[in-house]
């Protein structure tokens with residue numbers, strides 16, 4: 001007979017926990033991109049970075065590390081916030097001409113999702129619509145690395161790419177374990193150059209990821225560990241980031257919070273706040289974090 005005090009704090013239930021991505025965390029860790037890429041093999045790297053990230057100089061830091069490790073590189077940047085199916089198809093044509101054996105998504109959620117989308121179409125053909133839902137087909141995708149420059153999306157630690165239908169604006173959630181980055185490099189220095197508005201909107205998005213994944217009907221004891229830790233890191237450190245945008249310690253904590261929230265999403269999915277927000281982005285071009293921030297209080301009241 002088990003004594004009362006020996007009972008586990010959390011009653012075990014039946015669940016699985018997915019974690020596809022190795023993390024490399026630390027100030028200046030983008031310089032390790034070349035070494036990390038060497039571990040994955042290959043010689044030719046397609047880097048997917050949006051124009052803003054290119055202008056901020058972050059992409060060149062990644063390129064320098066890859067070149068120092070002997071890689072040939074090329075950069076695709078012809079896409080917008082909320083990349084569309086058409087832009088992913090253009091990126092795939094660009095990639096086919098270069099014939100990469102490794103893909104790096106270096107930027108915010110749009111860059112990382114676009115990189116995953118290109119990986120799907122380059123390796124498996126078809127259209128993004130073909131990959132909606134969580135695939136279990138063991139598709140032979142290229143190995144890939146994610147380097148987030150925002151702290152919000154969580155794309156760095158989950159296997160989904162969110163790509164907007166070029167016709168309707170509807171967000172297609174396309175997932176496969178092989179589409180997840182093999183490695184994510186979390187360098188807080190890459191997040192310092194974000195405009196304050198981007199820091200705010202991506203922070204709201206990450207907070208919502210932590211909250212929605214925690215109350216999701218698919219949440220598990222393991223996913224809630226990451227939801228709770230994400231919530232703690234984000235709520236304690238976002239105020240410091242706003243007080244001092246160059247506070248690397250706070251930036252790093254927020255970046256890690258966003259990554260943990262992404263891992264929680266990978267296992268528990270999201271909820272009604274994102275469900276209600278996505279049409280606002282599709283129809284009225286409201287920024288994702290703003291749309292989520294608008295909807296979240298109403299959803300909390302509705303559920304409460």
Ligand SMILES: [Fe+2]
Nearest residue numbers: 153205274292
């Ligand atoms: Fe989100």
